[in-house]
Amino acid sequence: MITYERQGYRHAHHTMTPCYPSGKPQTSSILRAMKDLLKLLESLIGREATVDGIHCEVIEILEAGPRVVVGQMDGEHVIQPDQHGEPHRRVLQTFTLPVLNDEATDIHPVIMTMAGEPLSSRIREALLEQHRLP
DSSP states (O other), rough: OEEEETTTTEOOOOEEOOOOOOOOOOOOHHHHHHHHHHHHHHTTOOOEEEETEEEEEEEEEEEETTTEEESSSSSSSEEEOOOOOOOOEEEEOEEEEEETTTTSSSHHHHHHHHHHHHHHHHHHHHHTTTTTOO
């Protein structure tokens, strides 16, 4: 039987099995840090604040990015399109914010306001752990 390793897999007679140095999968510290960050961000859901005169609330956390979805609590309604782009209903406006500010040097100022202290410090530490902040 001929065996060889390629890109972390041991190949033998057309069967591919994972090959790890210790025989067990290694939990990535980056994945763990990402889960910690998402957990911290999820604690923002339901928090309200007034930012630039707009009363808003955190309504959702998107894993991609990650991003924070903030919904306007009062004000004018906007037309929400359906998945085909057709006008569907009138809703309060939502904003999807990246976790980092425009310069990627700190937490987005709106998220920082919504989080307050000490949560914004804990989010900053999680971002530093992931090497997302300078």
